[in-house]
Amino acid sequence: MDSPVSPIAANIFMEALEQQPPFLDTLIVKKEDGTVKLLVYRKPTHKDQYLNYQSHHPLHQKLGVIRTLYNRKDTVVTEEEDKVEEEKKVQEALRTCGYPDWTFKKVKDQIQSVKPKKVSKKTDDKTRSKGMVVLPYVKGVTERVSRVMKNYNISTAMKPHNTLRKQLVHPKDKRDPNNTTDAVYKIPCMNCELSYIGETGRKFGTRLEEHKSEAEKVSKTVTTRAGRKESLTTTHKSAITDHVVDKNHVI
Structure with a gap:
């Protein structure tokens, strides 16, 4: 049997609902009929600064930014009209960061075309992964190397080999x-x-x-x-x- 909620706790909860309390990325909003809905919460200091499209990163990482924000919209926001508004906010913010319109369509198509993976009992030598290698990212070169390795069932991950942090930040002097x-x-x-x-x-x-x-x-x-x-x-x-x-x- 559930324990009863004290009147004080109930009042605190209702006052919190009136103030639209945020929780992580979620904003709880009380509607006029007494029910609640969820929106995406952004801090007042949020500046909509995401990975710039012109930065030296592989394309799948830039598309991953869009996919992450779309997934948050689909999992957090509860009402369809609010999802439409959230998607407009995401696209507006990313356009400021240089993202072209075709990237949004591409990610949408990818999300809609995802199919549940079939669990295979056996994996033959042709499909079994032979390991993973981390490649320094060089635009136009690393993608081709990755495709070649994929033909041999070798997974690849890409990382920038020359960053501003690496060039400018030296927090500690070398010790003799x-x-x-x-x-x-x-x-x-x-x-x-x-x-x-x-x-x-x-x-x-x-x-x-x-x-x-x-x-x-x-x-x-x-x-x-x-x-x-x-x-x-x-x-x-x-x-x-x-x-x-x-x-x-x-x-």
Whole structure:
């Protein structure tokens, strides 16, 4: 059994209806007969700025803008006359963004011609997808490459390879690795496959210079047999220096 609604909650709900409350993209409107209808809600700051038709994007993405707005109109708006008005608003806004009239007709035809997909139990090698590749979009070229790949059951996705954000926005300066602190680092040997793994809480560049100076200092003293024999009995600061002495390798 449904729990009764309190009078206070009912009054709040009715007052909200009188004020036409918005919810996400939906505007709830109370009619004179007491029933409600739904419209598409736009914020007062909405400027009808969509993807410009002259922008360097594939055609299906531009048609997708129209399809998205049409689908919102069909799923949100409840009355037919309001759907007609919403469609006029959409077309007027997109014409401002450079969309020609044939694009609206094309999307309408696509929506009306959509048929429910048949569920196939088996897929043979000719229809089975062989994967997807992402192609940088170059007008007139990427479309042709996509059609060729479609013949081999390879799906494609397109993305712009050169954007204003990529050219102008650099939120962070590149950090010098030598200034990194609390780092785990790896130093390879030039003469064998061994590597030294170290950890430092100081700047990596400071610790690296210590490794270099000690290895160079020891290398100069082991040029003779006596110097090497003496160095083998000396305790060094790191395994890098031990490797230089023991193997006579270059780090």
